Amino acid sequence: MSQASTTTDHDTIRKWAEMRNGRPARVKTTxxxxxxxxxxxxxxxxxxxxxxxxxxxxxxxRKLAFLYQDKTDSGETSRFNKFVDRQASE
Incomplete structure (x- = not known):
């Protein structure tokens, strides 16, 4: 599996999402x-x-960190992402 990175930098998160036509959202029923x-x-x-x-x-x-992947194993743009506890990601 391609390497995943973790960040708390807002600009990095926003640029990563927007480069993949992603939009900020939340689950409605929470x-x-x-x-x-x-x-x-x-x-x-x-x-x-x-x-x-x-x-x-x-x-x-919520003191979250953003776990994300830039490229898949085959070199394509990845959309893999996950929100994790900041302390657990250190």
Whole structure:
């Protein structure tokens, strides 16, 4: 598997998502703030799009880190990403 990286840098996260036509979103049926996701392509019904300010407010409040992959093993652009606990990723 291609190497994954972890970051808390807002600009890195936003650029990574936007380069893949991703939008900040959260799961609709979760507690206030919601579970964060990056939504790609056609909007998923279970997600609601939010703006980047709200996205990063929740990201910081929950002390998350962004685990992501730039390229797949075959060299194609990867959309693999996951939100993880910041302390667990150190």
């Amino acid at each position: 507690e206030p703030g919601g579970i964060l996701r990056i939504d790609f392509g056609e909007p998923e019904e279970s997600l609601e799009e939010i703006d980047w300010d709200e996205f990063f407010r929740v990201f910081e409040d």
